[in-house]
Amino acid sequence: MRYRLDVVAASVPEVVSHAGGWLVDRVMAGWDVTVLISGTEDLRPLSILGVEVQDLEVALEMWADRPHPQTVAVSADLFTSDARVREGVMNALGHGMTEVTLWGDDWPDRLDATVGSVEHHLSAAARAFKAQALAASGVDATAIGRAETFLCGATAVPSVAADLVPAS
Template identity: 60%
Template sequence: MRYRLDVVAPTVLSAVTYAGGWIYDRSMAGWDVTVLVDDDADRLPLQILGAETLSLESVLTDWADRPHPQTVAVAADLLDRDPRVLEHVRVALEQGATEVTLWGEERLSAELDCRVDGVRHHLSGAARAFKARALAAAGARDVHVGPIETFRCGMMVSVAADLVPAS
């Protein structure tokens, strides 16, 4: 059985910018990584990182039929924009069987904020190189890829131990 990571993002560029290195590193570690996006942008940047893509709308419609991922990563701005995404995050946090990881600068509701802690992922050298290539393919300008991506996570112990407390 392979581990599964579902990444929920409003755009391809958002997923690559905030989680591209982590997506790459998990994909190279043998995880099945799927990015669920709203937009119809070119999927090449996600393919560079080793991820598959699906329409977010189609997955939200058939969520109950989708295999259960070990980790779900969500752009925090989607929690305010789509109540279905917020509800799935709440359920995952309550059940505790899925690592819930959020990214973005958006303020979380008090209900969610008290259930997540800051974590970071140290990108491998290859992840930095592939993320830079993916950002360029997505049309990002002045691409600089740092060594760390930061998140907020609902489980302090990562399934793969690649997320560490940010304190």
């Protein structure tokens, strides 16, 4: 069985900018990574990262029937603006069986003490693929850092995400 990561995002550039390197490293580690996104944007940057893409609206309608992933990553903006996404995140945090990771500039105040800041140190390959995906998105690719920072909710079972470490 392969580990699964579902990514819920508002836009392609947002995914690439905030989590692109982490997604590349997860794909290279053998994870099945699926980005759930709405709209008709150019999806080529996500192909560069090596992830699958599915329509967010369809996925939300069928969420109860989908196999539950080991990790769900969500845009903090989408968490704040979409009640369905927020409910799914809060349920996952409450059940404690799915690791929940959020990214963005405005992190939600509603999350409790079980959520903490973590970072993923990008491999050289992740930085290279992220740079290409950013360029394909029309985003400046010159300032790719060595790490990406997230909020991460604790799970009741040991984490499968050894690539996320507490941020100092």
